[in-house]
Amino acid sequence: MINYRVLLSVFVFFLSAVNLFAADDADELLYSIAKIMAVITLLSILLVMWLVLIYSERNDHRGELIKAPIRKFINMLTKSTPVEKEHEILMEHEYDGIRELDSRIPPWFHGLLWVTVVFSIVYMIRYHVVGSGNVQAEEWLEGMRLAAEEREILVRSGAFLNEETVTFADDAATLNSGKEIYDKNCAACHGNAGEGLVGPNLTDDYWVHGGGIKNIFSVVKYGVPQKGMISWQTQLDPTQMQAVSSYIMTLHGTNPPNAKAPEGEIWQEEKGDDKNI
DSSP states (O other): OOOOHHHHHHHHHHHHHHHHHTTTTTTTHHHHHHHHHHHHHHHHHHHHHHHHHHHHHHTTTTTTTHHHHHHHHHHHHOOOOGGGGGGGGEEEETTTTEEEOOOOOOOOHHHHHHHHHHHHHHHHIIIISSSOOOHHHHHHOOOHHHHHHHHHHHHHHTTOOOOTTTOOOSSSHHHHHHHHHHHTTTTTHHTSOOOOSSSOOSSSSEESSHHHHHHHHHHHHHOBGGGBOOOTTTTTTTHHHHHHHHHHHHTTTTTTTTOOOSSEEEEEOOTTTOOOO
């Protein structure tokens, strides 16, 4: 006979162990793990004691009492005929000495069949009665919509901007941003009005490395190390380089005072390479 005071003592012991962790102000994660381990261990001990109680009091050394509900559940799912009763479901016909068993379809298979029937009805109503029925087309359109949104975000972030794809930005916000960048980083070499100091004049028709938004963007991005101009691609993002390049283009023809003498060659804009986006 199991003394239930033993179970109570075990329970109190594990509660004390858990409280000990809490009393010592242990790490929260360690405390949580300790509680889980204590509960699992306690349940394991209780299960073992329960099994011992059953086996000892009911003399069930083979565990038939434990196996019985499991067998009952399996029989409910399969409704299989015991081997000793198979002669009752033997069919009359015989082929080469082989006779078939007239076994019934298992209930689990019936259940699976009805699940698929119900699912097909719900699917049909959802996608072909209430919906348009063009499931793949709708998924494709939704995917294209999401892709367009992601592309728009990337475009706004400047991820697609480079010396081949850059265009002139003529909106006031971009040009004002470009002027701020120019005044802070470029005016020291090219003059406040682009008239040229150490660097060349940015207002005339002559360009050392070519004019136009793409060439200007390329020079800003990669710099001209042999002439002392640094690369700005590590300090400015693509949208900022587009902004300052667009602002530089607005300086053309302003004829500021004290303009530096022309350098380079006259730049003629190619057809289609204008200032419009």
